Amino acid sequence: MNKCIVLLALMFITLTPILTACGTDDDPITDIPVQPNPEEPGDNGNSGSGNDNGNNDNGNNEGENQMNRSMTIRVGGHSFDATLEDNATARAFAALLPMTVTMNELNGNEKYHYLSENLPTDSYRPGTIRNGDLMLYGSNCVVLFYETFSSSYSYTRIGQLGNPSGLASALGQGNVSVTFEINNN
Template identity: 60%
Template sequence: MWMTVNERRFAITLADSAAARAFAALLPLTLDMSELNGNEKYVSLPQALPTNASRPGTIRNGDLMLYGSDTLVVFYLTFDSSYSYTRLGRVDNAAGLAQALGRDGVRVVFTQD
């Protein structure tokens, strides 16, 4: 799977889960993602996905997560968190991800190829 931010394209490896398969079934998606906390971009999905939430403890730069059942989150900094998420996948090489996403809201395109 791919995530494109402006002209930067990032490969994403999806988790082997019902939530990740349901997310992939929605693609292609063009989403206007909002900024939150200086470490993540988030957006409400057009429909709820299956969940299997857990507390990962440490969030990593490049994690693609589901908060609740319908909020997609892309993290671009590594930090500790007590929140629960369902893992959808991970950016294979997150170098430059924070710069590509920027400090404000951003349009992100998710595709299968």
């Protein structure tokens, strides 16, 4: 009987550290992905302003994440210049270009297309969507907005048209073919 008690006590002492290693102290780690990534220059979680123009990290980037951020969006006979964000989502999107897709109409303010692969995300709630915003909804839905409005949805910013004047009429009311391409400078 004493041997059983000693054996149970030894098992308890041995297993206690193992069982507590998976306790609730580890749960806060699940909150990390929703935090802005401090290693992505120019993307501070409210990157709707495009105020990081010309930010080349003063040579600190070692070239692996640098990309041409100038893009053209073509709809029918119309071309619109856009600037890609300096973030992982925009880099992954740019790697897919050039690309011509059919974008579907939604809500009289946006066109969308589901990509065949997922892109990295760092979504946030912009509050106001602006005419000319190019966003990612979820991890594979590219959305081009042609009206300004308030929204409670979360998006990851891909880019912004420099001058979206005429975008709504170029996109029209139904589904439309849109070409995205990096400008060769």
